[in-house]
Amino acid sequence: MAYPAGTGELSVSGGLFVRNGGTSLSVAGSGSSARYVDVSEGERQITVNGSWLASGTRGWEPVLDIYNTSTASGGVGQRLAVATGESTGKDLRGRFDAVAVKVPPPFADPQAVTQAQPSADVGGTMRDTLVVSEAPDTRARLWPEAVADFTAYLMPEVGAPKYGENWEPLFAAAEPVSAQAESVQPRENEPPSDHQVPGTPLDRQNVEEAEGAEEAEHAEALRWTAAELESMSAGERCVAQPVYRQGGIPIPGLGEYQTAEVSVRSPGTINWVERIVSQGRTVHEGTCGVPNERTVTEQPGVVTQAAPQAMIGELLTDTATVTGRFSPNAQYSLRFEAYRAEESVEGVPLCTAENRIYRSESIPVSEPGDVVAPGFVARWEHGTKVWWVETLSIDTGSGPERLHRGTCGLDTETTEIGRPEVATVAPETAVVGDVIRDTALVTGDLTETEHARWELTFAGYRGSEDATTPVCTAGNLLFETGSTPVTEPGAVESEAVFVPVGWAGPVWWVETLWLIEGDTRTPVIQGDCGATQERTLVTEPGVATRASTVVATGEAIRDVAEVTGDLTQREDASHDVVFEGYRGDARLTGTDAAQCVTDNALFRTEPVPVTASGEIESSEVTALPEFGDTVWWVAVLRLHVDGATSELVRGVCGAPEETTTVQTPHVRTESAGTIALGSEMYDTAIVEGRFADRPEVSYRVWFTAYAADADGTLTCTPDRVIPALSDLEGVAVDGPGRYVSRRVTATPELVGVGGFVETLVMRESGKDHVMSVGECGAASERFEVLAAVVPDAPPLARTGGPGPAVFLWGSAGLLLMALAAGVAVLARRRRERRILGGTVQSAAPMQSVPTKFID
Structure with a gap:
């Protein structure tokens, strides 16, 4: 049992280690080597296993510590990084896969099996076959200097001619001897027994020479009588008539050994008996009368031919051609068997019950001809090759006996199952x-x-x-x-x-x-x-996009999608890109918190067909005031097949490159303030910021005046609108500057307190969009129309002529009138202005309002 370096322990079943006599053995630290195992008695297989240990290379696991320092003045100093760690190592353990080894079987004498030619026709030939093979579960111990001899015995039948040892007929002699049978099988080179069959071989040449040819032709053949046969035992009858002998056939090893072909000279039953002698000792001896050593002459013979090829699901059949003569006193039958092709270790075909896949019923055979096996359907589990074996049996009344059995693995009896x-x-x-x-x-x-x-x-x-x-x-x-x-x-x-x-x-x-x-x-x-x-x-294709970056409200915005990769070229498929816009939040741009859902959807462009990779531009979309200050674009590449639409690529919501910033102009206002009757009331809008320069887009500012309640509270509702002071047609705005509402001369019915609310409006393709609305009640938008104080009635006359009261009332009236006139003049001078060429100017000299454009 060999093992590699690193093996720690070995184990074995079915045997013991020679070194310690146990089933396990420690070999740690011994490197690669081998140990011997003794197989336990009776074991036919040993299984070995083992475990191993491998130590891994030691490594370095870093730990990084970072320290901050400060300067003497308390500022941030240099940062220090210190790496520490420790060496570690790992051990790997495991077990080898178990290995099983068949134990060679013990030595024993080989077994000898014979198979005689089952049938032969007169005029044909016959022979016997000896197969020397290993006995099951053993290894052959060959016989030294072994030779084999064969003897063929023709079974005596009542009335049948008698034959000599060369299969020649025996003729009657002058003084016949009583018929007896030999009790011991004769051997080659042995002298004739005292119990020879009666009669002597007829030497036709001698007869012709002595008595002439005519006399020889009329010589009477000897025949077996019932009395002779009844006096014999079965064993004596079997060996009573040897007709052929062959000896000295060398048996050097395992294999098949055959006799020479023997010419068949008479009908009947031949029983073969074989013997093997090794160095003068009989090591094997057959028995007369066994079925496999029987050759029936002029009995039915069998030649088979299986279907050479078949396929799964087809019917597999074998055909046996039966020839020869049938005994009227016997019944014949054929049986077909099929085996999945398997071989022994030595490559010998095996046909055993373990690999048999089919066995037919016994089929009666009454005359020569073809007999077809019923067959069976080829299945996958039958393998790729099937061997057929036919068996011919005879029943003479004492039960069926096997006359012939085919050989396993014959080419003519092989069916290849195609897969x-x-x-x-x-x-x-x-x-x-x-x-x-x-x-x-x-x-x-x-x-x-x-x-x-x-x-x-x-x-x-x-x-x-x-x-x-x-x-x-x-x-x-x-x-x-x-x-x-x-x-x-x-x-x-x-x-x-x-x-x-x-x-x-x-x-x-x-x-x-x-x-x-x-x-x-x-x-x-x-x-x-x-x-x-x-x-x-x-x-799958990809889409890279870039949208308009910064625009003013009213300007056109667009998105560009670059489609990369291949698109399907199916005839029934089409692609397009749609561009969707969503109201965004600048604070969430570029974060996972950005959401593009139905609630913040702004628009969806018409689909743009796509036939190949390249740049795709969306249609222009006007940046409306309701879009807010941030628009998130999402480009969607779609596939249309058989009426169904699939999204191949959907852009990321809130991506920075898909974000358009919309700049809205800023408006602040100033009313005329407090005026007296007869003065002009108006409102002024100071507009700053960027405007679209497109022919289909224009801007106006509306001015709406509202009257305050009796307690001075200003409520901006339709029922509080002062039409006379409002400018609902508005003033056209073409850029940054000061824009004044229409001027209205204050009349007595306008006396009171109120406030203006300005509305900046964008008109696009005939539709108005509110950009901004002023604050209701803003301090800069409050106004008041004052009325002059006039007494309701002349003062009462006083007796004694005018007194001090008359003087006081007159002085007060003149003072109020002068004050009202002065206020009116000052207000008029401060508020008068005119617009020249986009630069807003007052009547008095003043500087133009600076405007900052955001690029």
Whole structure:
């Protein structure tokens, strides 16, 4: 028992180690070597096993510590990284696979079995065969200087002629001797026994010379009488009439040894007796009268021819051609047996009960002709070769006896059962949306019968590029096709398999050939998982996008998608790209928190057809005010097949390169403030920011005036609108600047407190979109129209002429009038302005409002 270095312990069953007499032995530290095992008595097999230990290389496991330092002034100093660790090692342990060895059987004398030619015709020949082989479970101990001799005895029958040792007829002598039979089988080179059969061989030449030819022709042959035979025992009768002897046949070893062909000169039954002598000692001796050593002359002979080839599901038959004469006092029958072809260790065909797969009933045979075995249906488990063996039996009233049994493994009695073979080739590559098929080339022998049908199925498994041991299990199963009938050799295609999204990477095909026998469905051939010719690499297209970066409200925005990779070229398939827009949140751009769902969907462009890789531009979309300040684009590559739509690629929500920032102009306002009757009331909007320069887009600012409640509270509701002061047509806005509402002269009915609310509106293709609405009640938008104080009635007259009261009332009135006029003049000078060429100017000289554009 040899073992490699690193082995720790050995164990054995069926024997003991020579070194310690036990079933286990420690060999740790001995390196590669071997130990001897004694086989236990009676054991026919020993099984050895062992365990091993391997120490791995010691490694380094780093640990990194980082320390911060500070300067003398308390600032951040240098950071220090210190690496520490320790050496470790691992031990691997395991057991070797058990190894079983057959123990050579013990030596013993070989066994000798004979098989005589079962039948022969007069005028033909016969012979005996000796087979020297090893006895079961032994090794042959050959006989030294062994030789064999054979003796053929013709069974005496009442009334049958008598024959001498050279198979010549015996004729009556002048003084016949009483008939007796020899009790001991004669041997070659032995002197004649005192119990010879009566009569002497007739030497025709001597007779002719002495008495003439005519007298010789009329010589009377001796025949056996009933009295003679009745006086003999069965054993004596069997050896009473030797007709042929052959000796001195060397037996150097195992094998077949045959006599010379002997000419058959009379009908009857020949019993052969063989003997083997080694160095003067008889080591084997046959028995007269055994069935396998019987040659029946002029009895039926059997020649067989099995069907040389067949296929699974077909009927296997054997045909025996029976010839010769049939005894009227016997019944003959044939039995056919079939064996799965198996051989011994020495290569000798075996036909035993263990490998027998068929045995027919006994078939009566009454005359020469062909006898066909009923046969059986070839099945997969019968193997690829079947050996037929026929047995001819005779029944003379005491039960059937075997007259002849065919030889196991004859070429003429061999039926080759053809089997199919399957080789498959899958497409090397495919893209999502393709329809793929596996092609199986079925060769060999295959046909559909009433007993056997064939089908192919195909399965696909998710593979791996770096798999060292491919595994195809339910865990990585992608699909299974339906069954495809196979009726003859040739190419067989699997059902079409649609490649959906998610199959990118290797796909491993595995084909299975099924044999259907009745209700039984058996997988007989299955492909190898991960076979090179059964790998399909599935690819899917990619999409890279870049959207408009920064725009102003009202400007056109677009997205560009670059489609990469291959697209399916199926005639019934088409691709397109749709671009979706979602209201985004700048704070979530580029994070996993970004969501593009129905609730924040803004728009979806018309599909753009795609026929090949390249750049695809979306249609232009106007950045409307309701889009907010951030738009997230999502490009979707779609596949359309048979009315069904699949998304091949969907962009990432909130990706920075798919984000468009929308800049909305800023508006602040200033009302005319407090004015007196007769002065002009108006509102001023100061607009800053970026505007779209597109002919289909325009901007206006609306001004709405609202009256305050009696308690001074301002509520901006429709019922509080002051139409006279509002400018609902608005003022066109063409860029940053100051924009003034229409001026309204204050009248008494406008006296009171109120406030303006401005609305910036974008008009796109005839539709208004509100960009911003001012704050209701903003301090800069409050106004008041004051009325001059006028007494309701003249002062009461005072007796005694005018007094001090009259003077006071007059002075107060003049003072109020002068104050109102002064306020009106100041307000008018401060608020008057005009717009010249996009630069907003007041009536008094002032600087233009600076505008900052965000690029």
